[in-house]
Amino acid sequence: MSKEDFPFTHPMFKADGYEPPKPMDIPVMPDDVRADRIKWEKQFANSFDERLKEAEARYPIQSMFTGKTLETLAYFYTNTDRSTLEDAGIIQKGPSGDTGWNRFNHNFDIFILKLDDEKQEALAGLVNKYFRAIVGAA
Known part of the structure; x- marks a missing residue:
């Protein structure tokens, strides 16, 4: 391929008065x-x-967190049902399609970030209770 065949350098573009853009200075x-x-x-x-x-x-x-701590947290997340969160006042009682329950199941990190301080403390209490039960059983 010759230089003349390269786009924008072809005589056809020059005949129409088209000029290729000039290189810009990097700001x-x-x-x-x-x-x-x-x-x-x-x-x-x-x-x-x-x-x-x-x-x-x-x-x-x-x-501090260890690998076992993260594993236990994952089990808490997996084994916690809707009624536990409702009873703790973390999510509203009602149909299982509400945003709180859906967020808990699909965006656990966002679920935690969107909770107010009181509900975060309640959730932390549930996690600690779960951890104590697991450690006590071990």
Whole structure:
């Protein structure tokens, strides 16, 4: 294939007055914006480190998640039925197609994030109760 056969360099395009687009300059982030971004990234990293230290102080290493903890959480999720959540006041009683029950089954992470503080605490209580039952049975 010759250079003339390549699109937009063919004489047909030039005859119509068409000019191929010129290469654009890649926009460069202005120095002041870049400085603000670097400052924000450092602040975020520092605040994350501070929160991590606070969490480590509050929750000693023996209470950290392990593979077995994740497995037990998965069993909790799998074995929890609608009536348990209704009785704890986490979801409304009613037809099984409501958004709370559907979200629990299909988007567990979003389900937790959308709960208010009181319902999150109730769910955490159910999880802890389940964990104690499993550990006590082991």
